[in-house]
Amino acid sequence: MSTETANAGTGAAGSADGERTYSVDNPAPVIAPPRARTGKTPKATRGNFEMHTWLFMRLSGIVLVVLVLGHLLIQLVLDGGVTKIGFAFVAGRWASPFWQVWDLLMLWLAMLHGANGLRTVVNDYAERDNTRFWLKMLLYTATVFTVLLGTLVIFTFDPNIR
Template identity: 80%
Template sequence: MSTNNTVAEETTAIGPVEGESLYDADFPAPLIEAPRKRTAKTPKSTRGNFEMAAWLFMRLSGVVLVVLVIGHLIIQLVLDGGVSKIGFAFVAGRWASPFWQVWDLLMLWLAMLHGGNGLRTVINDYAERATTRLWLKGLLYTATVFTILLGSLVIFTFDPNIR
């Protein structure tokens, strides 16, 4: 910084900003923090990342379901005479294998949670009254939990010699 700084300020129209810097290594400019920067004083968010996790789940489960469901459709509706061959004996034959038990169990859970979350989004979008949303989602969650539990129970307790 030059020694005649104060003289220049008084004798020219150029202010200190346009003129020479007010700051140097011995007298650094004050640090101005970026707006909305998170610091130790920032309160913790109370919302969490549920919606982001739900968004990611829809994509991950979607990819897996494409394989599981299209495989299921090919087995049930295309191969060996299509729907005509389906019956108790056919189900018993497939669930004799742990591979198809796991396939069906995974498909059940992923499809119900994927569809349940999809309907949750639809309800949130179109049901405008808070009480309507509450009741519709209560019904949805009840039906979803019931269906997942019933389906799992059926797969785990299936008895080919029931009769």
Template identity: 65%
Template sequence: MTTTSTPIPAPRSSGGPTIVPTVSRNRRTTRGNTELYGWLFMRVSGVVLVALIFGHLFVNLVQGEGINAIDFGFVAGKWSSPFWQTWDLLMLWLAMIHGTNGVRTIINDYAERDGTRMVLKLALYTAFVVVVVLGTLVIFTFDPCPANSPADLLPSFCTA
């Protein structure tokens, strides 16, 4: 028994037979592998962020006296260690890049007009830069005992 194949008409066509063009498998797309790398980054950074966040929560809430112990002095003591500065910096940067990449994907999916997409991405990238720069500056320039400050405003661990 022999079978004959009939091409299925393309959607929104007149219903007649269509010729399907062959596409070379070696043809490069205009985006390259950018979306693939973004997809992979989201998976890897998500796993790393889960570990960083649970470590952060364990140290801040479980290991010590809980939420009541978190104050200016706690943060100052924690950020006096390069380990915790690096931990919090990595958490900030990964969370911001991860979130920005996710919102960028949403903008690409739902913003129909090119102008709207451009404005939304510009606002997104501006917010990303502002938060990352300010957060990095706070982590590395934080001084709990600034010079020439009134002694009554300094924490108890500072020597006036």
């Protein structure tokens, strides 16, 4: 929480000689509450965006439990575990549209789920509007980049690459 007390000019007031600086007629500034309405306070929002993201988190979470646990089981446990994974293994799996859809769905849901989770964390913890904006821009850029790159790979994968 922001603890700016706007007394930067009275640097000496911090310690024991505060008595000399503040009096009944000149009280110290108090810390403004976060919810104080100011000119910069955003207007109430219309629309259901937050509801849809909230619902998306629940639904994608349920689907991801199946997708991710299944993915981990296949990749790391069954059929000799992690040692079997190689170019041939991936090429063999992506020959089937089922696994293409599985991986594509997992990529999109996991990225959007994680990005939205981080978005709420940034919204909750960023103190200044500028910090919040740039952190979210960084987050969105990384998300879009990863999703697009992954999608491109899944759709254009060529097992006969040399």
